[in-house]
Amino acid sequence: MAAELAISLLVTPIVEMALKKVCSLISEEFHTTFGVKKEVEKLNNTLTTIKAVLKDAEDKQLTNHSLKVWLRKLEDAAYDAQDILDEFSTEVHLLNIHRKQRVSKFPLQKDFASRIKKILTTLDGIDKERNQFQLVPAETQNRAPPPPPPTTSSAMNSKDVFGRDDDKINIVELLLSRELDKEGEICVIPIIGMGGLGKTTLAQLVYNDERVRNCFEYRMWVCVTVDFDISKILKDIIEYQSEMKYDINLSLNLLESRFGQFLAGKKVPTRSGRCME
Numbered sequence: 001m002a003a004e005l006a007i008s009l010l011v012t013p014i015v016e017m018a019l020k021k022v023c024s025l026i027s028e029e030f031h032t033t034f035g036v037k038k039e040v041e042k043l044n045n046t047l048t049t050i051k052a053v054l055k056d057a058e059d060k061q062l063t064n065h066s067l068k069v070w071l072r073k074l075e076d077a078a079y080d081a082q083d084i085l086d087e088f089s090t091e092v093h094l095l096n097i098h099r100k101q102r103v104s105k106f107p108l109q110k111d112f113a114s115r116i117k118k119i120l121t122t123l124d125g126i127d128k129e130r131n132q133f134q135l136v137p138a139e140t141q142n143r144a145p146p147p148p149p150p151t152t153s154s155a156m157n158s159k160d161v162f163g164r165d166d167d168k169i170n171i172v173e174l175l176l177s178r179e180l181d182k183e184g185e186i187c188v189i190p191i192i193g194m195g196g197l198g199k200t201t202l203a204q205l206v207y208n209d210e211r212v213r214n215c216f217e218y219r220m221w222v223c224v225t226v227d228f229d230i231s232k233i234l235k236d237i238i239e240y241q242s243e244m245k246y247d248i249n250l251s252l253n254l255l256e257s258r259f260g261q262f263l264a265g266k267k268v269p270t271r272s273g274r275c276m277e
Contacts, residue, residue, distance in 0.1 A: 011071050012054045014078040019047045021085040036088075039116040043081065046123045050074065053135035060133070067133050070126065077122045084119055088112045154221035156204040164198065168205045175206070176215055218262075234259050 022044045061068045091112075171189060191199045206212060207221060222236045234255040235246050241262060246255075 011058065011075050011078070012051070014075055014082070015047060015051050015054060018078045018081045018085065019044065019051065021082060021089065022047065025085065025089060036113045036116055039113060039120055043116065043120050043123065046120065046127050047078075047081070050123070050127055050130065052137040053130060055138045056135045057130075057133065060135075064133070070129055070133065073129075074126050077119060077126060081119050081123070084112070084115050088116075152200050152221075152223050154204055154207050154219075156201065156208065161201055161205060164202055164205060167202055168209065171202070171206045172209050172211055175212060231255060238262075 022040060025040055026044060057067055057071055061071055171191075174189060191202055193199050207219060212219065218241055220237050220240045222233060222240060224233055231250075231252050234252070235250065238255065238258055239246055246258075
């Protein structure tokens with residue numbers, strides 16, 4: 001058991017060391033000078049992708065023989081990658097020190113390119129094999145589930161609100177004026193400000209104003225989160241008005257058609273804003 005565990009402890013440092021050598025070549029731009037730019041950058045991407053799932057692989061290897069074999073293959077390939085990168089880096093440094101010939105005539109350029117391609121092919125195969133194990137990236141394992149998006153409603157007690165009368169009157173008068181009553185145009189009145197200033201409260205005051213109630217046949221209150229989803233927004237609007245639940249899998253075309261049916265020829269104030277309060 002201890003010997004098996006030792007394998008899991010060795011793989012991550014070996015891959016990290018190979019990555020460190022790749023990053024060093026990239027930062028010093030040796031890979032560009034000697035014609036292996038594409039190969040070295042692809043090697044960096046592949047090793048980074050594999051490294052992300054190593055913790056999960058090491059945790060699960062003791063109960064999964066195939067996963068242990070996969071880690072062994074990765075260990076060997078990472079060692080080979082280190083050796084090739086060390087040789088390449090050494091040759092380049094020696095050339096820079098002695099300056100005996102032009103960079104374009106570097107005699108081992110093609111050899112290193114083919115060797116890096118060979119190890120890259122091996123690592124690509126190992127990377128494809130990892131898909132069968134359904135490994136989870138470490139950052140996903142440690143990440144807390146995102147909090148549910150905030151929601152708001154049109155309900156409020158206007159007696160608890162002070163100092164917003166002028167703002168409310170201005171918006172209500174704008175809603176009722178002919179300035180917004182133009183055929184073929186959709187009018188938007190934005191309420192802008194940092195969180196906590198009372199944007200939602202002001203929208204609630206306008207929405208529940210008696211003049212607005214009397215003027216518009218339909219009024220709808222819909223919360224639009226940062227994760228903008230037009231199908232969900234349309235579904236919420238339709239459900240708000242019809243007081244009926246709709247299938248979440250309805251196509252966008254069907255939702256737009258239903259939306260158009262009950263809004264045809266109607267004047268509708270719809271509160272839809274990013275819930276940032």
